[in-house]
Amino acid sequence: MTLCHEYVRMLLAASIIISSEDEEDGHEIQIMKEYIEEQISECENRSKRERRRDMEQLSLFDNRERTAPLASRLRPDNLDDYVGQKHLIGKGKILRRLIEEDQISSMIFWGPPGVGKTTLARIIAEKTKAEFVEYSAVNSTIKEIKEVMARAEENRKMGVRTLLFADEIHRFNKAQQDAFLPFVEKGSIILVGATTENPSFEINSALLSRCKVFILKALEEDDLKELLCHALRSPKGLGNMQISIEDAHLSAIARFANGDARTALNTLEMAVFNGRMNEKAVLCVDEEVLAQCMNRRSLLYDKNGEEHYNLISALHKSMRNSDPDAAVYWMCRMLDGGEDPLYIARRLVRFASEDVGMADPNALPLAVSVYQACHFLGMPECDVHLTHAVVYLSMAPKSNALYMACEACKRDIKESPAEPVPLQICNAPTNLMKELDYGKGYIYAHDTEEKLSKMQCLPDSLADRRYYQPTEQGQERKVKERLEEILEWKYGRQ
Numbered sequence: 001m002t003l004c005h006e007y008v009r010m011l012l013a014a015s016i017i018i019s020s021e022d023e024e025d026g027h028e029i030q031i032m033k034e035y036i037e038e039q040i041s042e043c044e045n046r047s048k049r050e051r052r053r054d055m056e057q058l059s060l061f062d063n064r065e066r067t068a069p070l071a072s073r074l075r076p077d078n079l080d081d082y083v084g085q086k087h088l089i090g091k092g093k094i095l096r097r098l099i100e101e102d103q104i105s106s107m108i109f110w111g112p113p114g115v116g117k118t119t120l121a122r123i124i125a126e127k128t129k130a131e132f133v134e135y136s137a138v139n140s141t142i143k144e145i146k147e148v149m150a151r152a153e154e155n156r157k158m159g160v161r162t163l164l165f166a167d168e169i170h171r172f173n174k175a176q177q178d179a180f181l182p183f184v185e186k187g188s189i190i191l192v193g194a195t196t197e198n199p200s201f202e203i204n205s206a207l208l209s210r211c212k213v214f215i216l217k218a219l220e221e222d223d224l225k226e227l228l229c230h231a232l233r234s235p236k237g238l239g240n241m242q243i244s245i246e247d248a249h250l251s252a253i254a255r256f257a258n259g260d261a262r263t264a265l266n267t268l269e270m271a272v273f274n275g276r277m278n279e280k281a282v283l284c285v286d287e288e289v290l291a292q293c294m295n296r297r298s299l300l301y302d303k304n305g306e307e308h309y310n311l312i313s314a315l316h317k318s319m320r321n322s323d324p325d326a327a328v329y330w331m332c333r334m335l336d337g338g339e340d341p342l343y344i345a346r347r348l349v350r351f352a353s354e355d356v357g358m359a360d361p362n363a364l365p366l367a368v369s370v371y372q373a374c375h376f377l378g379m380p381e382c383d384v385h386l387t388h389a390v391v392y393l394s395m396a397p398k399s400n401a402l403y404m405a406c407e408a409c410k411r412d413i414k415e416s417p418a419e420p421v422p423l424q425i426c427n428a429p430t431n432l433m434k435e436l437d438y439g440k441g442y443i444y445a446h447d448t449e450e451k452l453s454k455m456q457c458l459p460d461s462l463a464d465r466r467y468y469q470p471t472e473q474g475q476e477r478k479v480k481e482r483l484e485e486i487l488e489w490k491y492g493r494q
Contacts, residue, residue: 070269071262073236074227075119077126083227083261084116084219095214102128104163106184106191108199108208111216114260117194120216121165130161130190136168145179152188162189169193170202177204184210198306218259225254227261228268243272245285256294267293308339312347315390320355324394331390332383341382345371348389359399359474366392397474405467412462419459454490 076082079089079096088095098104104124109117125132133148152162166172166180183189184207191211199208219227228250231237253271257264271293275283311334318326334344345367352367370389374382428439443453456463470480 069266070231070237071114071265074231074234074265075122077123079123082116082119082123083230084223085120085216088214088216089120099124099127102130104128104130104190104192106189106211108169108193108195108203108211108213109216110195110197110199110213112218112259113196114257114262114264115216115219116261117216118167121167121192121194124192125163125165128161128163130163131155132163132165134165134167136166142175142179145176149179149183149188152183156188164189164191166191166193168195170195170197170199174204177207181207181210201306219257219261220259221251221254224257224259224261224264225250228253228264231265231268238269238272241272242280242282243275243285244278244282245271245275249285249287249290252290252294311337311339312344315344316347316351316355319351319390319394320398322394322398324391327390327394328387331386335379335383335386341374341379341386342371344386345374345389348386348393351393354403355398355400356393356396357399357402358470358476358479359397361475363393363396397476399471399473399476401468401470401476404469409467412465416461419461422456422459424455425457450489452486452489 079099082089087093089099090096109120111117121134125134131152133152135145135148148162148164152164155162164180169177180189180191181204184191191207193203193211195202199213203211232243232245233239249271250268253264253267256267271285271289272283274289274293275285276289278284311330315327315330315334318330331344335341349364349367349371352363356363367389370385373385377385423437424439424441424443426433426438428434433439441455443455445451445453458465468483470476470483472480
């Protein structure tokens with residue numbers, strides 16, 4: 001019997017009791033009767049929808065157990081069959097205890113694709129006594145969300161909890177997320193969200209502060225291999241077929257999947273269905289079949305997501321650490337994920353000034369040349385040009401003196417009043433400006449023997465400020481010596 005049927009029985013019993021009460025409170029009794037009739041009607045309508053859904057599932061032409069993808073057929077329905085995430089659902093771990101004791105609070109599951117976020121939510125649905133509602137950002141509207149929230153509020157008043165699972169919660173817009181907030185805050189719903197994106201970037205801070213974030217990790221190779229072996233044995237999977245596949249091939253699939261269970265199972269299924277039948281009616285999966293099924297590795301990369309920034313950060317920091325091997329690797333990872341080579345080239349141009357600077361003045365023109373080469377050729381030919389720049393910048397002497405000078409100057413501009421330009425270096429194109437002493441005291445350096453002057457060019461409040469502090473690295477050593485000579489001539493100091 002469903003929760004809705006039990007609810008109907010309770011209301012019917014209440015109506016009998018009310019009917020037997022003294023008619024002195026007739027007005028209050030009539031209001032209660034009308035409320036009960038509304039609730040009974042709602043449950044009857046819901047029962048009709050459930051029966052219609054069940055009839056659809058029982059259709060002779062809808063054999064989902066056979067036609068669904070392997071990953072869907074093998075989705076576990078209990079924690080004991082769940083593979084991976086031992087740090088969360090291992091014996092005695094916090095999330096396992098919350099699920100087993102039915103003490104679920106609002107939470108967000110954050111992790112890469114294919115690690116079991118949706119599966120974990122459906123296991124919670126099986127274990128909890130709360131009413132379970134599943135929503136997806138792809139086909140949900142504000143109106144539908146508010147209807148569910150209103151029904152959840154009514155359930156709360158009757159002592160029934162509502163657990164709402166929001167798949168791909170990062171795809172809900174701000175208005176949709178805001179619709180959840182008041183109901184999460186007063187406990188009308190328990191929100192369980194799943195996302196592949198960093199929640200701190202994609203979920204409203206007010207909503208996020210009311211949810212516990214659990215991080216799900218990419219599956220280990222051993223976990224994936226265990227899943228593959230289970231798929232070959234299970235009647236729900238490929239257990240009813242005679243299949244011959246070497247252990248080394250299963251390991252290859254596990255490595256290829258890159259921590260994604262869905263990719264691993266889909267690859268196995270494709271390999272089996274493309275296997276060769278031998279004389280004993282056994283499907284044989286050999287290296288040739290596997291090679292066709294794994295012609296492109298499923299590397300995690302989203303050009304607009306967090307991993308995009310993780311990889312460009314890895315490239316930048318590897319070059320800064322003078323590690324050409326790591327730098328070339330991260331660059332190729334980005335290209336393999338479909339990154340625009342011009343984006344990488346632009347970042348290299350920035351790096352040439354920020355991290356190499358005057359230590360090797362040739363770094364910037366080389367980076368610009370590589371950008372132009374990438375623009376002329378495009379992929380795949382321009383990958384070698386990017387490699388050229390990445391290795392050059394990795395091996396170049398490093399100096400961040402230009403970057404530090406720029407940052408210090410911006411800080412002073414932000415924190416200090418906007419000082420007027422000293423009159424001696426103001427332009428004086430008109431007679432009036434000359435009469436106002438614009439340009440008075442200006443010294444043309446080329447007219448001096450040293451090609452220098454002691455004229456002050458900074459505002460008075462910043463007259464002694466030194467922004468550019470050259471290092472001893474590479475060619476910047478000569479720049480430093482030259483600057484010290486200039487300062488000694490001007491001020492008698494270094």
